[in-house]
Amino acid sequence: MYKIDCNEIKNKYELEELVKMFLKPNDYVLFNNETVQNSLEEKNSNESVWKEIQIPDGITDKNEGKRYLFEKLSAETGMHPDWGILTGVRPGKLAGEYLKKGKNFQEIRTLFKNFYYVSDEKIDLLIDLCENQKRVFANCEKKDVGIYIGIPFCPTRCVYCSFTSNQATEEKINWYLDALLKEIAYVGKRMKESGIFAESIYIGGGTPTTLSTEGLKKLLFIVSMHFDLSHLKEFTVEAGRPDTITKEKLQVISDFHVDRISINPQSMKPRTLELIGRSHTPEQIVDAFAMAKDIGIEHINADLIAGLPEEEPEDFEESLRQIIKLAPQNITVHTLAVKRASRLIDMDAEYHYHQGERVRKMLDISKQLMEDNGYVPYYMYRQKHMSGNFENVGYAKPNTESIYNIRIMEENQTIIALGAGGISKVYFPDENRLERVPNVSNYEIYVERLDEMLERKEKGIFIPLKAEENGGI
Ligand code: SF4
Numbered sequence: 001m002y003k004i005d006c007n008e009i010k011n012k013y014e015l016e017e018l019v020k021m022f023l024k025p026n027d028y029v030l031f032n033n034e035t036v037q038n039s040l041e042e043k044n045s046n047e048s049v050w051k052e053i054q055i056p057d058g059i060t061d062k063n064e065g066k067r068y069l070f071e072k073l074s075a076e077t078g079m080h081p082d083w084g085i086l087t088g089v090r091p092g093k094l095a096g097e098y099l100k101k102g103k104n105f106q107e108i109r110t111l112f113k114n115f116y117y118v119s120d121e122k123i124d125l126l127i128d129l130c131e132n133q134k135r136v137f138a139n140c141e142k143k144d145v146g147i148y149i150g151i152p153f154c155p156t157r158c159v160y161c162s163f164t165s166n167q168a169t170e171e172k173i174n175w176y177l178d179a180l181l182k183e184i185a186y187v188g189k190r191m192k193e194s195g196i197f198a199e200s201i202y203i204g205g206g207t208p209t210t211l212s213t214e215g216l217k218k219l220l221f222i223v224s225m226h227f228d229l230s231h232l233k234e235f236t237v238e239a240g241r242p243d244t245i246t247k248e249k250l251q252v253i254s255d256f257h258v259d260r261i262s263i264n265p266q267s268m269k270p271r272t273l274e275l276i277g278r279s280h281t282p283e284q285i286v287d288a289f290a291m292a293k294d295i296g297i298e299h300i301n302a303d304l305i306a307g308l309p310e311e312e313p314e315d316f317e318e319s320l321r322q323i324i325k326l327a328p329q330n331i332t333v334h335t336l337a338v339k340r341a342s343r344l345i346d347m348d349a350e351y352h353y354h355q356g357e358r359v360r361k362m363l364d365i366s367k368q369l370m371e372d373n374g375y376v377p378y379y380m381y382r383q384k385h386m387s388g389n390f391e392n393v394g395y396a397k398p399n400t401e402s403i404y405n406i407r408i409m410e411e412n413q414t415i416i417a418l419g420a421g422g423i424s425k426v427y428f429p430d431e432n433r434l435e436r437v438p439n440v441s442n443y444e445i446y447v448e449r450l451d452e453m454l455e456r457k458e459k460g461i462f463i464p465l466k467a468e469e470n471g472g473i
Helices: 013-022 036-043 062-077 091-100 105-114 120-136 170-194 213-226 247-255 270-275 282-295 313-325 343-347 356-372 403-410 443-448 450-467
Strands: 002-005 028-031 051-054 144-151 197-205 234-238 260-262 299-306 330-335 376-381 392-396 415-418 423-428 433-438
Touching (some): 091 105, 091 120, 105 120, 170 443, 213 247, 433 450, 443 450
Parallel strands (some): 002 028
Antiparallel strands (some): 330 392
């Protein structure tokens, strides 16, 4: 048990994410002078068994404080988190910013090692990733944006899910769809009036293929009718759950020139699929791949999760080998994150604390297998509460990388998000600043307050754009 005194660092929350990598929530209190009383009272613990760590006088810089705590806590716990003092979710973005400032890869390597305490292995991953991104995509055109359209429904709720995902009747889904189509029509019209083009369209969720074949057809028809697709480089529909995929739906997807889908096994082990609450079998995954290939969909991504309940590294390896045999162009290896909104956290609040070593082995396996089979890492992000504080990595066969995934992680393009839970991000390149414009996340409230969502878009996206007309967005 630790009492950690932030001393002259005013905002203790800056340090808390780092401390959480080493210690469970009940094993420490973190305080500065103003908060000490509250923190200690909150914990209501016997002070005599607590060890004290104090950031020395004179340290006021957040990163210096983090480095001090990292060294202390490493010595205490024997742990050396691979991402060092980096607690943000986008290390790739940070590396990209240094590149833009004129640093070369060797300088970035030194900086990440000595300043951020990142392990050599993760620095290698970062550099690989930056090189691949640089090779594939230049900066985007000023007036090109990414479009995200959310379908917040799934057939069942996975045990680790923290997304906007609802199980609803067909009637409710159609009710939502009607409102969404209005938002698409409005945004499409305003984009045309403002001279903005869609560079990529990503229909995600939830699981978009939860829509009926008719619903999907209606959605794709409205999208193709209202958006100017002359700048479009890729069009994705997440068909994540194999139990929602049919030949008819895939045909509709292909008829509307969608060139990317995701089929997400997460695991190929039947027992795991049952445990995590997915209502499909490994055979359905194989069938979905076969159907998509038959129909001629160009790019398929497959998601896999490291650290699922009761899985050992051998199970993960077996799943990955089976997925590689299905020959998707992209494979995204996620590390299980156990967030507050998930059912898994109710079952085991400390789940991600005791998965670290197992997940490390799984990620090592994935790195090797991906390399052996010709996949390169091309985008990465981290989340809070990830097992072992690792990362999610998107791998691709060279030249099949998804532009949407890169742009959204590097946060260097405006993303206009439609539907319940969609958070638009308006990018102002001259200031390197993002402004968030959220829709509400509850789909029923979204339908009821659709006019307000359109107004938010007008005020948050189209009016600022007009004001910046000469500089663009
Ligand atoms: S498929 Fe994704 S969005 Fe749907 S319940 Fe599972 S984790 Fe949540």
